Amino acid sequence: MSLRQYEYALAVAEQGSVTAAAEMLHVAQPSVSQQIRGLERELGVQLFARTPSGLVPTVVGRAFLREAEVAVSASRRARATARAGADDLVGELVVSVQMGFGTHQLPSALGALRRRFPRLEVTVFEEPSSAELEQLGRRGVLDLALMAQCEQSPADAHHLGDEQFVVVLGAGHRLLAADRVELRDLAGEAWVRFDRDSALDAVLLDVLRGGELAPTTAARVSQTATAVRWAAQGLGVTLVPASAVPGDHEHLARPVSPAVSQPVIAVLRQGAGPAETTLLELLRKETWSKTAVSPRHS
Numbered sequence: 225m226s227l228r229q230y231e232y233a234l235a236v237a238e239q240g241s242v243t244a245a246a247e248m249l250h251v252a253q254p255s256v257s258q259q260i261r262g263l264e265r266e267l268g269v270q271l272f273a274r275t276p277s278g279l280v281p282t283v284v285g286r287a288f289l290r291e292a293e294v295a296v297s298a299s300r301r302a303r304a305t306a307r308a309g310a311d312d313l314v315g316e317l318v319v320s321v322q323m324g325f326g327t328h329q330l331p332s333a334l335g336a337l338r339r340r341f342p343r344l345e346v347t348v349f350e351e352p353s354s355a356e357l358e359q360l361g362r363r364g365v366l367d368l369a370l371m372a373q374c375e376q377s378p379a380d381a382h383h384l385g386d387e388q389f390v391v392v393l394g395a396g397h398r399l400l401a402a403d404r405v406e407l408r409d410l411a412g413e414a415w416v417r418f419d420r421d422s423a424l425d426a427v428l429l430d431v432l433r434g435g436e437l438a439p440t441t442a443a444r445v446s447q448t449a450t451a452v453r454w455a456a457q458g459l460g461v462t463l464v465p466a467s468a469v470p471g472d473h474e475h476l477a478r479p480v481s482p483a484v485s486q487p488v489i490a491v492l493r494q495g496a497g498p499a500e501t502t503l504l505e506l507l508r509k510e511t512w513s514k515t516a517v518s519p520r521h522s
Contacts, residue, residue: 227299229263230292232256237289240278313341317499320349322371324424324448325387325488328467329510330370336506344499367500372423373487381489382504385512387465389484390477394458405478407435414442414460416451428463431484488512
């Protein structure tokens with residue numbers, strides 16, 4: 225077995241067909257078919273089943289592909305480390321970020337990383353829950369995770385700062401007249417909430433329960449940008465990190481009282497290389513306590 229065979233099998237699983245996988249890999253279709261057949265013969269199992277919608281991994285195939293992904297990622301990291309120089313770093317960096325955190329800071333840090341190492345390829349997964357982040361870490365494909373601190377956070381996590389939360393109100397909302405919104409004044413409001421297993425929804429529930437408020441759900445969304453837009457249209461109010469509020473909606477955001485914040489951490493894989501450590505240092509330089517408050521308009 226070879227890493228090339230692993231890469232071909234992963235491409236077929238991703239694309240759902242040998243033809244599409246060959247196009248993605250820029251190789252001839254017979255070459256991909258031959259490598260997959262050879263791999264199945266060597267393993268003595270069928271990795272893919274043919275269905276009306278294309279090729280799908282079998283149960284055994286899915287188990288194999290998980291391990292193949294680990295091996296391919298490890299190989300890419302090894303090549304990147306071996307080729308790393310003062311100004312030349314190549315390979316793939318896999319980053320996972322918990323939804324809503326580092327919305328402004330991560331792209332800024334990645335931009336600086338890209339300028340320093342223009343040949344480095346970065347893959348970012350935006351995951352809503354700590355459980356999914358941990359799963360990526362266990363699979364061995366994750367180089368750096370950016371997330372909210374929680375009771376299960378590892379002891380070697382790096383604290384970057386605190387995300388300050390703001391409430392986003394609809395245009396013309398009565399509470400926009402204040403520079404800061406008292407939590408008790410939100411009683412009776414409907415809320416644009418997030419997926420039930422997300423860190424953002426957990427923060428919202430803690431805030432409302434702390435203020436002895438019962439959450440009335442107007443809608444649930446999967447992205448902070450959607451929550452802000454829907455709140456701006458008057459569907460309900462929402463609570464998001466200040467850095468997640470787009471510039472054209474900052475005039476609708478207000479901090480709440482008592483203040484709400486959440487520590488943000490970065491977790492690096494064991495034996496982190498130069499790409500991960502450089503990104504960590506760039507994230508440390510970012511501002512993590514922005515509070516979007518616009519002056520009242522007369």
